[in-house]
Amino acid sequence: MSALLEVNNITKMFPKVRANDGVNLVVEEGEIHAILGENGAGKSTLMNIIYGLYRPDSGELKFNGEVLNLSGPHEAIEKGIGMVHQHFMLIPVLTVAENIVLGAEPGGISYNKKKANELIREISRNYHLEIDPDAKVKDLSVGLQQRVEILKAFYRHAKLLILDEPTAMLTPQETEELFGIMRNLKNQGISIIFISHKLDEVKEISDKVTVMRRGKTVGTLNTKETNEQELANLMVGREVVLRLEKSEYNPGDVVLSVKDLTVSDEQNIEKVKNVSFDIRSGEIFGLAGIDGNGQTELIEALMGLRPIKSGVIKYNNNNIEKLPTRERYKLGISYIPQDRQQEGLIMKFSVADNLILKEYKNSQYSKNGVIQYKRVFENASKKVEEFDIRPTDYNLLAGNLSGGNQQKIILAREVGSNPKLLIAVQPTRGMDVGAIEYIHKRLLQLRDEGSAILLVSLELEEIMSLSDRIGVIHNGVIMDILDGKSATREKIGLLMAGSQIEAKKVEV
Amino acid sequence: MKEILLNPQLWSATLAMATPLALPALGGTFSERSGVVNIAMEGIMLIAAFFAVLFAHLTGSAWLGLLGAIVVGMIVAVIFAWAAVTLTADQVILGMAINIFASGFTAYLLNTIFGFSGTPTDTPMLPNINIPVIKNIPFIGQILSGNSVIVYLMIILIFASNYFLFHTNLGLRIRAVGENPEAAETAGINVIKLRYLGVALSGLFSAIGGAYLSIGLLNSFSTDMSSGRGYIALAAMIFGKWTPFGSFGAALLFGFATALSMQLQNSAMSKNIIMMLPYILTVLALVGVGGKSVSPAADGVPYTPKK
Ligand SMILES: Nc1ncnc2c1ncn2[C@@H]1O[C@H](COP(=O)(O)OP(=O)(O)OP(=O)(O)O)[C@@H](O)[C@H]1O
Numbered sequence: 041m042s043a044l045l046e047v048n049n050i051t052k053m054f055p056k057v058r059a060n061d062g063v064n065l066v067v068e069e070g071e072i073h074a075i076l077g078e079n080g081a082g083k084s085t086l087m088n089i090i091y092g093l094y095r096p097d098s099g100e101l102k103f104n105g106e107v108l109n110l111s112g113p114h115e116a117i118e119k120g121i122g123m124v125h126q127h128f129m130l131i132p133v134l135t136v137a138e139n140i141v142l143g144a145e146p147g148g149i150s151y152n153k154k155k156a157n158e159l160i161r162e163i164s165r166n167y168h169l170e171i172d173p174d175a176k177v178k179d180l181s182v183g184l185q186q187r188v189e190i191l192k193a194f195y196r197h198a199k200l201l202i203l204d205e206p207t208a209m210l211t212p213q214e215t216e217e218l219f220g221i222m223r224n225l226k227n228q229g230i231s232i233i234f235i236s237h238k239l240d241e242v243k244e245i246s247d248k249v250t251v252m253r254r255g256k257t258v259g260t261l262n263t264k265e266t267n268e269q270e271l272a273n274l275m276v277g278r279e280v281v282l283r284l285e286k287s288e289y290n291p292g293d294v295v296l297s298v299k300d301l302t303v304s305d306e307q308n309i310e311k312v313k314n315v316s317f318d319i320r321s322g323e324i325f326g327l328a329g330i331d332g333n334g335q336t337e338l339i340e341a342l343m344g345l346r347p348i349k350s351g352v353i354k355y356n357n358n359n360i361e362k363l364p365t366r367e368r369y370k371l372g373i374s375y376i377p378q379d380r381q382q383e384g385l386i387m388k389f390s391v392a393d394n395l396i397l398k399e400y401k402n403s404q405y406s407k408n409g410v411i412q413y414k415r416v417f418e419n420a421s422k423k424v425e426e427f428d429i430r431p432t433d434y435n436l437l438a439g440n441l442s443g444g445n446q447q448k449i450i451l452a453r454e455v456g457s458n459p460k461l462l463i464a465v466q467p468t469r470g471m472d473v474g475a476i477e478y479i480h481k482r483l484l485q486l487r488d489e490g491s492a493i494l495l496v497s498l499e500l501e502e503i504m505s506l507s508d509r510i511g512v513i514h515n516g517v518i519m520d521i522l523d524g525k526s527a528t529r530e531k532i533g534l535l536m537a538g539s540q541i542e543a544k545k546v547e548v
Numbered sequence: 549m550k551e552i553l554l555n556p557q558l559w560s561a562t563l564a565m566a567t568p569l570a571l572p573a574l575g576g577t578f579s580e581r582s583g584v585v586n587i588a589m590e591g592i593m594l595i596a597a598f599f600a601v602l603f604a605h606l607t608g609s610a611w612l613g614l615l616g617a618i619v620v621g622m623i624v625a626v627i628f629a630w631a632a633v634t635l636t637a638d639q640v641i642l643g644m645a646i647n648i649f650a651s652g653f654t655a656y657l658l659n660t661i662f663g664f665s666g667t668p669t670d671t672p673m674l675p676n677i678n679i680p681v682i683k684n685i686p687f688i689g690q691i692l693s694g695n696s697v698i699v700y701l702m703i704i705l706i707f708a709s710n711y712f713l714f715h716t717n718l719g720l721r722i723r724a725v726g727e728n729p730e731a732a733e734t735a736g737i738n739v740i741k742l743r744y745l746g747v748a749l750s751g752l753f754s755a756i757g758g759a760y761l762s763i764g765l766l767n768s769f770s771t772d773m774s775s776g777r778g779y780i781a782l783a784a785m786i787f788g789k790w791t792p793f794g795s796f797g798a799a800l801l802f803g804f805a806t807a808l809s810m811q812l813q814n815s816a817m818s819k820n821i822i823m824m825l826p827y828i829l830t831v832l833a834l835v836g837v838g839g840k841s842v843s844p845a846a847d848g849v850p851y852t853p854k855k
């Protein structure tokens with residue numbers, strides 16, 4: 041094997057941040073090379089440099105032994121470098137084929153649809169990536185959209201494929217499918233750079249792992265010769281607790297009570313059907329389920345973001361189903377939404393402003409309608425330190441922080457306000473192991489202090505390690521509510537797939 | 549009423565009135581498909597209308613008048629693009645500024661160059677065209693034949709634009725840039741260049757529309773003679789769901805309302821009510837009656853490439 045990509049001593053400065061600081065990396069032909077690193081370690085920045093989107097301040101890139109001086113992605117593409125971004129780069133209203141060939145369309149002046157479709161079918165066949173070229177991208181699932189992104193790279197004959205957190209948005213099933221594709225590509229001699237925060241995924245799929253910390257590469261290991269604990273420690277630079285200490289389950293009064301709740305989507309199709317459950321103070325209630333089984337509609341109804349069709353929502357014994365969202369916040373309910381970029385943050389506001397988005401009206405932060413910035417900044421510097429948001433400058437725009445650090449801002453705002461009820465949807469998505477460890481500790485602490493927590497996650501691991509009780513939702517119906525201690529992966533898995541009878545059998 | 553509807557004059561007037569709406573609507577389609585909201589089309593039309601007369605008068609040729617109008621209109625469009633695309637200024641405020649400037653600028657030039665009496669009466673006009681065979685068909689011939697050359701040019705441009713936008717690679721790229729410039733850039737496309745192209749095309753089409761007002765329909769210029777057509781064209785474009793054929797259809801509808809109000813000058817029915825029709829239709833179009841139209845996703849959002 042020989043080196044396909046060599047990164048030598050790359051440095052990249054952003055205003056106030058050294059995102060890459062003397063980075064070195066070698067990727068061999070036909071290997072899957074994982075990059076691990078804390079949030080803000082500089083992984084995405086490095087990938088954007090390799091793809092020609094950012095220009096490095098110093099250092100050198102070599103591809104196939106040849107020095108690269110990229111002035112834009114079109115040159116990286118030409119050399120055989122493809123990238124699937126952390127946030128997809130697709131055009132929803134165009135077809136699969138149009139998205140794939142865009143920028144390198146076959147034929148002359150006219151768009152040759154037949155030729156384009158033919159070429160795509162051929163690549164689909166060669167790489168085992170089935171897709172309908174005439175489908176509109178907006179009608180595809182997340183997993184299929186990712187497939188389009190991968191096809192985009194191979195349409196341009198990529199020899200190196202960069203996948204920036206490809207599994208963050210996928211269901212476990214889709215992740216397995218992606219791994220199948222990756223193995224296949226590897227067998228055909230393609231090199232892959234794979235970024236993930238999930239150590240088990242890295243262990244399963246990669247040949248080598250390079251660890252980054254604070255803009256530097258701290259080492260490259262053979263995956264076979266390492267273990268998850270060693271990787272976690274190397275990444276964070278200290279001992280990380282991968283197993284959680286949980287104190288006794290000691291539930292109090294019912295905080296949230298949902299009875300016979302039915303909710304429809306925009307097309308007036310019932311997505312939540314007659315759902316009932318209670319959550320008590322001092323309890324974490326996990327909601328497990330495959331994405332798209334009514335979780336979104338249920339949560340939005342609880343938060344007043346979507347009208348309900350029928351049913352009752354009680355909070356501390358008072359009906360709240362008619363209250364607007366703002367009033368619900370005032371009662372002490374906090375909410376970590378699924379989509380941090382659209383719903384959780386205002387990307388063009390500073391970190392400090394984002395941290396008081398919900399409370400700016402309170403006397404604490406405003407006097408006669410004028411915001412008291414001294415207090416706002418005090419709050420910001422406290423939260424930034426407490427939740428380890430990096431960089432620590434709270435005047436930066438939220439949009440300029442790394443993905444995981446954006447998530448930390450929301451957590452600092454929602455968890456940090458000591459809510460009586462916290463509704464958390466995928467709270468640790470995109471976070472590194474160190475940050476997850478901290479957030480899990482905070483959630484458990486909140487529970488021990490008597491808060492009620494509704495935790496929605498696609499990750500069974502997270503649900504099982506935190507929850508006191510687990511509700512499994514399938515097709516808008518809560519199939520069963522299990523005891524957190526005795527629930528098994530298999531049983532939850534079967535319920536998630538909708539087979540109640542078989543799940544009951546497992547119980548016997 | 550029946551009499552009026554059977555009068556071929558009503559229908560040829562519809563075509564005549566639709567033309568100065570369809571042309572800028574077509575221009576707006578290109579500009580907005582590339583992601584730039586170009587309100588300045590109103591001002592560009594007005595400026596072009598003036599320079600069309602000026603150049604036609606100076607050279608004695610209506611064709612050179614048209615050419616001059618196009619050149620000046622495209623210069624204004626490129627200035628707009630420079631501020632809106634390169635400097636990422638607010639597109640709506642910028643467009644308003646250009647429109648206010650255009651109104652004052654043309655009024656000033658009219659007075660200083662031509663004086664009190666207005667533009668000279670011997671300014672040449674663009675020709676009308678008779679189509680052989682068709683012109684002899686009763687009724688139809690009176691509508692389809694004998695219109696200004698610009699009317700026929702407009703119809704050709706509608707078809708050509710539709711082909712360009714939806715059946716060529718460059719058209720695909722323009723649409724991509726207006727939907728998701730970041731995605732287009734990562735696919736190796738030069739976003740800035742294509743947005744300049746979109747705006748330049750809107751300048752071209754608006755300029756032809758402006759020249760049509762002053763040396764196609766008439767042979768004179770008067771202050772503010774574009775009278776909001778650049779804005780109504782934007783409504784036609786939205787009504788037409790950002791497509792060339794849709795824009796043309798909407799322009800025909802608006803043109804019909806105008807033509808009808810002209811025919812009703814002498815009838816008992818209040819012409820003022822009919823005159824309101826295009827504007828009512830505009831409001832309805834904007835609030836989404838007749839199917840919600842979905843604008844290009846990055847329409848009006850400036851783009852700054854990464855470094
Ligand atoms: N456009 C930008 N402007 C200013 N700072 C930036 C910009 N992009 C990234 N940064 C900063 O550079 C550092 C590295 O960010 P990067 O996105 O590479 O991290 P990452 O390793 O991908 O993290 P994550 O795992 O959270 O996605 C961060 O401190 C981030 O705030």
Ligand SMILES: [Mg+2]
Pocket residue numbers: 083084085126204442443
């Ligand atoms: Mg990243």
